[in-house]
Amino acid sequence: MLTGLVFNVQRFSTHDGPGVRTTVFMKGCPLCCAWCHNPESQSASPELVRLRHLCMSCGRCTEDELDSPVVIDRNEDDVEACPTGALQGVGERIEPLALVTSVLRDRIFFDESGGGVTISGGEPLVQAAFVTEVLRRLRAEGVHTALDTCGFGRWPDLRGAAEHASLVLYDLKLMDPARHKAATGVSNDVILDNLRALAGVHPAIWIRIPVIPGVNDDDANIEAAADFVRSVPGIRQVDLLPYHPTGEAKFARLGLDYALHGTTPPEQGRLDTLAATFRDRGLLTTIGGHA
Ligand code: SF4
Numbered sequence: 110m111l112t113g114l115v116f117n118v119q120r121f122s123t124h125d126g127p128g129v130r131t132t133v134f135m136k137g138c139p140l141c142c143a144w145c146h147n148p149e150s151q152s153a154s155p156e157l158v159r160l161r162h163l164c165m166s167c168g169r170c171t172e173d174e175l176d177s178p179v180v181i182d183r184n185e186d187d188v189e190a191c192p193t194g195a196l197q198g199v200g201e202r203i204e205p206l207a208l209v210t211s212v213l214r215d216r217i218f219f220d221e222s223g224g225g226v227t228i229s230g231g232e233p234l235v236q237a238a239f240v241t242e243v244l245r246r247l248r249a250e251g252v253h254t255a256l257d258t259c260g261f262g263r264w265p266d267l268r269g270a271a272e273h274a275s276l277v278l279y280d281l282k283l284m285d286p287a288r289h290k291a292a293t294g295v296s297n298d299v300i301l302d303n304l305r306a307l308a309g310v311h312p313a314i315w316i317r318i319p320v321i322p323g324v325n326d327d328d329a330n331i332e333a334a335a336d337f338v339r340s341v342p343g344i345r346q347v348d349l350l351p352y353h354p355t356g357e358a359k360f361a362r363l364g365l366d367y368a369l370h371g372t373t374p375p376e377q378g379r380l381d382t383l384a385a386t387f388r389d390r391g392l393l394t395t396i397g398g399h400a
């Protein structure tokens with residue numbers, strides 16, 4: 110039976126494509142970006158997370174267990190037994206029809222706002238068969254669908270999922286392969302090749318670039334990104350997404366180091382300059398994303 114591992118469903122989202130949307134967050138990502146807003150998404154396995162600030166050391170967990178914020182051998186009984194709710198499951202298995210039925214509850218908001226459903230993550234292509242089936246069912250219902258991907262996956266998987274997506278939100282992070290690998294754990298060769306191939310078959314792709322001070326906001330990277338996007342036929346929209354330390358508290362709760370501690374969001378003047386780099390090349394560019 111086909112199932113997917115979903116770690117969150119966020120209703121009334123306005124940042125993941127046009128209109129009011131429901132965003133489905135899939136678990137599992139092959140990248141490990143330091144600025145990730147959802148570090149709990151990176152593992153492709155269901156996990157239990159021990160939230161230290163809620164733990165009252167009731168004695169059910171051993172000292173060794175308390176040292177580890179993530180419980181790999183998940184046991185639902187542990188969740189029930191924790192008196193403070195400090196043990197929380199991350200990732201629930203669900204069948205495509207059940208997920209589609211659930212998100213269609215908000216259809217009236219999609220229809221009134223020009224919104225729809227966005228499949229995000231993590232990286233949706235990690236669970237390509239499930240994601241493709243969910244997108245297919247939603248499109249068959251007449252719902253606007255968006256696939257939010259980092260582009261790191263098998264081309265047949267991307268092509269198959271994108272075929273049922275009204276819109277693809279495609280992330281670009283760094284243009285230099287070595288810098289990309291240092292920042293995310295993987296090179297960008299596959300990501301750039303996939304984007305070129307996708308632009309040849311898909312009519313609606315929006316590029317999304319997180320602007321991370323000290324990581325990818327330098328002139329050389331931004332100019333290389335703008336030149337690359339300009340060179341791909343059919344892509345004319347770019348969203349610059351300013352860094353925000355949203356993920357830092359989550360990293361802490363997971364007991365992970367936050368490499369960007371102390372990094373502050375980019376200043377408006379710098380963002381305007383970066384946006385101009387894209388606009389000078391004829392690209393429709395926003396700061397913060399299309400509403
Ligand atoms: S059961 Fe909950 S409150 Fe008790 S030690 Fe474990 S995490 Fe802490």
Ligand code: SF4
Pocket residue numbers: 138139140141142144145146147148150151230231232259
């Ligand atoms: S690609 Fe996205 S989900 Fe994956 S680690 Fe990077 S920021 Fe997080």
